[in-house]
Amino acid sequence: MSKAVATTCPYCGVGCGVLARADAAGTVSVEGDPSHASNFGRLCVKGAALGETTDLHGRLLHPQVREADGSFHRVGWDAALDRVADGFRRAVEQHGPDAVAFYVSGQLLTEDYYVVNKLAKGYLGTANIDTNSRLCMSSAVAAHKRAFGEDLVPACYEDLAQAELVVLVGSNTAWCHPVAFQRIAQAKEAGAKLVVIDPRFTATCESADLHLPIKPGTDVWLFNGLLAFLFRHGVMDVGFVDAHTDGMNAALAVASAEAGDPEAVARMCGVQPADLLAFYRLFARHERVVSLFSQGVNQSTSGTDKANSLINCHLLSGRIGKPGAGPFSITGQPNAMGGREVGGMANMLAAHMDLHEPTHRQIVQAFWASPHIAAEPGLKAVALFDAVLEGRVKALWIMGTNPVVSLPDADRVRQALQACELVVCSDIVERTDTSVHAHVRLPALGWGEKNGTVTSSERRISRQRPFLPAPGEARADWRIVCEVAKRLGFAEAFDYAGPHEIFVEHARLTAFRNHESGADGGTAARRHLHLGGLAALDAPGYDALAPVQWPVREDGSGTARLFEDGRYAHADGRARFVATPGRAPAHAPDREYPLLLNTGRIRDQWHTMTRTGKSPRLAGHLSEPFVDMHPHDALRSGVREGELARVVSRWGTMVARVRHGGGIQAGQVFVPIHWNDQFASDARVGALVSPEIDPVSGQPEFKHTPVQVEPFPVRWHGFAFGRRQLPTAGLSYWALIRGEQFWRYEIAHRERPGDCGTWARAWLDAAAAAEWLEYEDADAGIYRAALVREDRLEACVFLSPRPDLPSRQWLAQLFGKPRLEDADRAGLLAGESPDAGGDPGPVVCACFGVGRNTICTSIREKSLDTPAGVTAALRAGGNCGSCIPEIRRLIAEAHAWSAA
Ligand code: SF4
Secondary structure: OOOOEEEEOOOOOOOOEEEEEEOOOOOEEEEEOOOOOOOOOOOOHHHHOHHHHOOOOOEOOOOEEEOOOOOEEEOOHHHHHHHHHHHHHHHHHHHOHHHEEEEEOOOOOHHHHHHHHHHHHHHHOOOOEEEHHHHOOHHHHHHHHHHHOOOOOOOOHHHHHHOOEEEEEOOOHHHHOHHHHHHHHHHHHOOOEEEEEOOOOOHHHHHOOEEEOOOOOOHHHHHHHHHHHHHHOOOOOHHHHHHHEEOHHHHHHHHHHHHOOHHHHHHHHOOOHHHHHHHHHHHHHOOOEEEEEOHHHHOOOOHHHHHHHHHHHHHHHOOOOEOOEEEEEOOOOOOHHHHHHOOOOOOEEHHHEEOOOHHHHHHHHHHHOOOOOOOOOOOOHHHHHHHHHOOOOOEEEEEOOOHHHHOOOHHHHHHHHHHOOEEEEEEOEOOOOOHHHOOEEEEEOOOOOOOEEEEOOOOEEEEEOOOOOOOOOOEOHHHHHHHHHHHOOOOHHHOOOOHHHHHHHHHHHHHHHHHHHHHOOOOOOOOOOOOHHHOOOOHHHHHOOOOEEOOOOOOOOOOOOOOOOOOOOOOOOOEEOOOOOOOOOOOOOOOOOOEEEEEEOOOOOOOOOOOHHHOHHHHOOOOOOEEEEOHHHHHHHOOOOOOEEEEEOOOOEEEEEEEOOOOOOOOEEEEEOOOOOOOEOOOOHHHOOOOOEOOOOOOEOOOOEEEEEEEOOOOEEEEEEEOOOOOOOOOOEEEEEEOOOOEEEEEEEOOOOOOHHHHHHHHHOOOOOOEEEEEEEOOOOEEEEEEEEOOEEEEEEEEEOOOOOOOHHHHHHHOOOOOOOHHHHHHHHHOOOOOOOOOOOOEEEOOOOEEHHHHHHHHHHHOOOOHHHHHHHHOOOOOOOOOHHHHHHHHHHHHHHHHO
């Protein structure tokens, strides 16, 4: 095993430090880095499973170009890069610079982000470069800029531990940012209060002192109400407001007019007046309040106003720039903040400068000595793909993201790619829903192979270091961009020896900018983002760079918390209150689409599953696409739990399994964002989502699309396991799950096979010489078959007219057995484990692979009444802790059951 390499988790914005090792065979093991201040050695289950995701199955290893028949063939790098450069050059020459565009990703490293922005804005002369971060936190960015004058996150993780009150707004932190949530749990143990504001009762709410299940889209009224309440009750830091802010009266006037009466606010928000007042009083009573907000705030047509209404409350009460206090935007993506630092969105310039400011444009162009500088903001994500569809963008380069899955109105995005003259995809995965439409595929380096920096939600820059060799012909994204830039005639400006030279150029630009703005006497371009202390790093210094929070002083020391001096980035140094009139979401439910679709993440998957979908342990918790809905709505919609349903909006449809128990209120449904055409037959929720956007930030409204749910009638349900992948063509429904030594398929079809045995043998490719176990009850419509080769289970299939099929966990265990026993064969035919206690049940604790049945049995037999007791008995919940809310619920259910 090699020496441990200190690197950073590539998933969420918590930015946990990871110690990674690879052995000679390429097997990777990881552990949390105890010295990294983001996590102090902790990892959630996604981070802990990183070693299971680095194999080369499905990797794009060589450049490819698409033939007229849709097939791809391998080409050399030179041919691929020439094709990209020629296409981009031709589009610019014939149609102008805005005929080309880039759609990049919060997965990119800061160095990748920097060079692609430099190429687009400084050398091609277009700002048509946007990123999937637009879908994640662009409303928070816009709110920061309005309030603080710059995209600045004031607080840090340490503030979570020091807070007396943590308010989580639109954030299922226990699932989506589990390591940050552990700090909140520790603060709670030390006496802090936790309020969760979320339409759903999520796993996070299990730990809350108070949950406000607000009506979706009413956050602005809630926080306007809080602002008016604080003012009315004298909870105002007069000295701070007078000395350091501007605009209070206008904001208060709107808040008082619209939300001065808590009873009316409670009605508007759909919460109990007593609960609303309890929250307002908690906020008023505690000096140290952190309000952590995420996609539930941002992904809205009023996302920017929501964030500003929240920030207003912190400004009025002076709960900002102090230990344990501040508004805190936590990002979904690993490097959303790093991308923002280098201008990774269509309305930004590098080093936190703005495209619409002539001074800023001059500074950046002078620093780059570039022939152009984009003169005005480019197209934001949704508008960018509209322009592709309408033929205004002729050449599009997509890097490390999957917009056919993740953008709203995603079928339209697919049409756009089909209509585009040149689509280039740089990715680590060969086949994605997006890359099937590419004309050129470029193999990029992935986590463990690439080398650069990322910035976490608390402004902490950390290194991602390589510990694996580059596979096939894959190259770093920054290098691919530079190769194309050279072919376009910009060799000198893109001649970097390595990522350290790019990083240092970025750091120098942050220092150059402040120097230039100071030199001309102006303050418009002065920014808090300052990496002066890193601007002279040499290659060894960059390699050894320890995690540090910007601004980074000249001596190399970082800054934990911003605004402690009360100075903000607006030219007058004052923060701004922003008047935020309430505004209803773009589309209300109606008779045709009576339910509100909310979308989001689940605990153990990440984005479009291209990486987490490889990990068997991450597949165990929630294995299939689902629509979580209230039982009353299910009844009204004619669907039942466990059955399949079609979810339909004005923009598209999808199919998923109906589920209850996700804490959803009547009138709403929740669908996870992860599934796509590589993992399920028809489960891209992006196809349903309304393309309406926030008018300030351009962020789409992922949390509020009217839909209807209807039955998806099938004649039979089933599942199959195989040691190799099985064909899915012709099945009405399928979902693919990767196991330790098998692929599992959940399947359903409109027509039952005429002869199940013939169909199953053909599907599982059962050779005549193999052992074939088969059971059929034709009257009941039940069929089971297993293919055994040399006493090992090779494949099996179970069919039934009903969806309640035997346990998959027991069958999965059989694939680990070197030899099937007679009892196992009997169990396969009987459709149940021969061992009464042999079925662990669905996975609850993915870290230690502990199932629900095992936990429930232990709770019952050992009279366990706390999660800590379950951890002591089974280890479940003893690592990342993100299953503790579920364990707590199982304990409560067991006790309620025994009491009954
Ligand atoms: S919380 Fe989990 S997913 Fe997020 S950075 Fe840490 S280990 Fe990675």
